[in-house]
Amino acid sequence: MNTNPDETKLALWLDDELTGDDLAAMDTWAADMPEQLAAREELRSYRKMMAGALPASEEPPYPDFFLSRVNQGIRGLQAAEKAVASSPAAAPFWKMWLMPVAACAGMVLAFGIGRQSTDRQAPLAIVPVASPVVYTPEEGVDAEWFASSNAGATVIVLQGVSAIPDSTDFSETVYVPTASEADRTAGRRNQDKNSSRQ
């Protein structure tokens, strides 16, 4: 029957870590094993030498400052954790979804306000030269008049005009000048006529 202890038990015995029944069993086994008893004694001497030369506890230099630095480190950590907790990344799940929605709503609102302000005011390049009253016969139709001296253009913007039906014959609305109107001298001839009558 093999009564030899396993490596773990032997190592624990050599390092004086065994207690109770395990220790008693090992002591019995080692009683007639002088080399093991000697090895244990050598190890004890070595540990004693190490413990004597290297202290297990050494006060750090400037112990008061050491403690205050630890406290300072903890305060810094607390501040950093608070900052992280209040950052967007630390927001609850529903807030993470709410934020982009709110951002989109804000953009739409800003766009709407921008459009309204654009509608009310002429663009910087378009400076109203005068403020003519534009008459619109149809109710609900607003007309705004813009003139740009830089572009040399005048624009009238109509809002609220109903869609023009496809059946509309634009030729009826087109102004076709008569031959006399088209003649540049027509006006002079008329003037001549009037003067001859007088």
Add this chain to the structure above:
Amino acid sequence: MAGDPEEDFRLVGLAQKGDMRAYDALVIRHQGRIYAMIRNMVKNDADAWDLSQEVFVKAWRALPRFEARARFSTWLFRIAHNSVYDWVRKRKIESAGELNDEIFNRDSIDLSAQTAPSFVELPDDALSNTELREKIEEALGKLSAEHREAVVLKDVQGLSYKEIAEVMDCTLGTVMSRLYYARQKLQALLKDEYESR
């Protein structure tokens, strides 16, 4: 004293409820052992001072997760272990291999080997404690980080194999293996030094 686990647990309980005075008391109780352990690992007073502080700041942060399954001191050593290894890694990167901290890969016990390395007892009266300390520190500096830590935790701090396994996050067998080879190398280094005198 730091050796009273019950008092540690009482202070931890208070600190977990936000009592900073209780935490200060824990720092005062354990700063000496943590500083000594780290100093033996990094061999530099200033770095050991900074790293020890870092350990207690990290411990405070992790305190809500501390459960009384292990001693508070063992838990602190575990945090110290992580801090030291992070520091060693950074130093290795910064020095681009300049810090040749050899890592032994012999994590299994040679069953044919003698279970414990044989030590020639050093005559304490021949070397003063200061001189002996210097020699041991120099020899420790020649060990790999894992072997050095195993020796420091076992032979200086007096932790059990099980506690060292918890601190170093490895198996009991690995601790035994590391300790065996570390002691063996330490013996050779100290013997050479001793014989050259």
